[in-house]
Amino acid sequence: MKKILIVIFICINFSLLFASEYSISYVNSSRKDHLLVVKLDNKNYFNIYDLERVFDGKVNVDTNLQRIILTIFEKKCIFFFYSKWVKFGNRNYNLHDKIKIENKNFYIPEYFIQLCNEMFFSEFITLENKNIVLNLSTMKKFLIRKIVLDPGHGGKDPGAVGRTLKLKEKDVVLKIAKEVEKLLKKNLNVEVLLTRETDKFVSLRGRTDFANNHQADLFISIHCNAAYSRKANGSEVYYLSPAKSDEARAVEALENDVIKFEEPDAIKRYTDLDFILYDMRQSEHLRESIELANMTQKLLVNNLGTKNKGVKFANFYVLRGAFMPAILLEIAFLSNKFEEKKLNSKSFQKKAAKAVYESIKQFKEKYDKMN
Ligand SMILES: [Zn+2]
Structure with a gap:
């Protein structure tokens, strides 16, 4: 019995060790956070409300038009229910996996963070392995100088x-x-x-x-x-x-x-x-x-x-x-x-x-x- 317990204990520990998450740090701030990766049907996702929190963003769900708008860095990313496309500016980008909806939670494919880093907000996000550095402080206000x-x-x-x-x-x-x-x-x-x-x-x-x-x-x-x-x-x-x-x-x-x-x-x-x-x-x-x-x-x-x-x-x-x-x-x-x-x-x-x-x-x- 003792042996079994130890094995279970080790398994739990291992699963915790390998539970995937991104560590978030912020430029010019001691604030730290992490972004959990949720496994759904063997694919990696983020809960949209976690994204909202770490980015200081805002989520709006439009059930009529079946879409979710995530505003981060004052820009809108528009996701469509059960679709693998995200609209940014006037273009659509492929997220590779479809958005999932479970228990009133919306799950965004992990690839989204890659898009943020490379395409959408490259000036605010650096991503190395699973470390994300967010530069919220340099979000410059739009002034004409x-x-x-x-x-x-x-x-x-x-x-x-x-x-x-x-x-x-x-x-x-x-x-x-x-x-x-x-x-x-x-x-x-x-x-x-x-x-x-x-x-x-x-x-x-x-x-x-x-x-x-x-x-x-x-x-x-x-x-x-x-x-x-x-x-x-x-x-x-x-x-x-x-x-x-x-x-x-x-x-x-x-x-x-x-x-x-x-x-x-x-x-x-x-x-x-x-x-x-x-x-x-x-x-x-x-x-x-x-x-x-x-x-x-x-x-x-x-x-x-x-x-x-x-x-x-x-x-x-x-x-x-x-x-x-x-x-x-x-x-x-x-x-x-x-x-x-x-x-x-x-x-x-x-x-x-x-x-x-x-x-x-x-x-x-x-x-x-x-x-
Ligand atoms: Zn001309």
């Missing part, structure tokens, strides 16, 4: 060229960007950087690398439009998303065309797998990008008296690499002789700059208030 203005094209790439005055897009947008810079520096307490200050060529990747390296809070790419039809006119603002309408696709082709000026393997690089990650990083800022796009579009049309072509989305390579809210403006059409004439005038350029400045100001005021 540094703005990168990106005058499109430059150097060997003229961008669109007007039909009558032969006005070049690269020259107009540089003038407008410099005006915006002047207004921002004079009136808002922000740092402003331009991807180019002179008539030089900068690759698309070089533009966003510049903004990322400087850890900019906003990225605004300034362009002028062109169309086959001489009648086409008006202003439009874009944010990043796969292009849907034919018109958006046409503008996208126009702006992405700059690749022909880059090294021979540029197209391959821009379609490379790492851009999937870039897309995701940009989609984190989708809501802010759309908001800024709406503000800017409204102000452009009001200040310039141009036709409102609306806020649209397209797949611009120049926006894909930006890890911050990012928009692309098409101020007016160089291919339209009336708008080309306007774009050539100092007063019109100043009005356009004022509109961009005002929208940044509005956007900044809103987000500063929220923090």
Whole structure:
């Protein structure tokens, strides 16, 4: 009997030793925690309420839509009942195993922590073996302190060229960007950087690398439009998303065309797998990008008296690499002789700059208030 008891005791101890859990520590804090791994049907899971606790997150269960929203690091991860997909930003990621529901508890596949570490919250989570280090303290509040203005094209790439005055897009947008810079520096307490200050060529990747390296809070790419039809006119603002309408696709082709000026393997690089990650990083800022796009579009049309072509989305390579809210403006059409004439005038350029400045100001005021 004694022997049996000892054996049982050893077994229990062994099972405890090998009961799986992650140890959690927090940067700049003495707080410690652990995240239990629950075995269900021989698969590893976390109880969603444990995730909520260790991440200082929030769980919302929506039984109508059969989904669970876990908000951590101020971002939403949306799980669907009995599904192996998690929606993050506007993409779905495979968790490899289906979510389980037992006794009103929701169990999330262990792979989720891998996604958090590698894809969703890489700046806040480090994972080594079963040790997780969480950096809750660096969860930065979204304040707008540094703005990168990106005058499109430059150097060997003229961008669109007007039909009558032969006005070049690269020259107009540089003038407008410099005006915006002047207004921002004079009136808002922000740092402003331009991807180019002179008539030089900068690759698309070089533009966003510049903004990322400087850890900019906003990225605004300034362009002028062109169309086959001489009648086409008006202003439009874009944010990043796969292009849907034919018109958006046409503008996208126009702006992405700059690749022909880059090294021979540029197209391959821009379609490379790492851009999937870039897309995701940009989609984190989708809501802010759309908001800024709406503000800017409204102000452009009001200040310039141009036709409102609306806020649209397209797949611009120049926006894909930006890890911050990012928009692309098409101020007016160089291919339209009336708008080309306007774009050539100092007063019109100043009005356009004022509109961009005002929208940044509005956007900044809103987000500063929220923090
Ligand atoms: Zn352009």
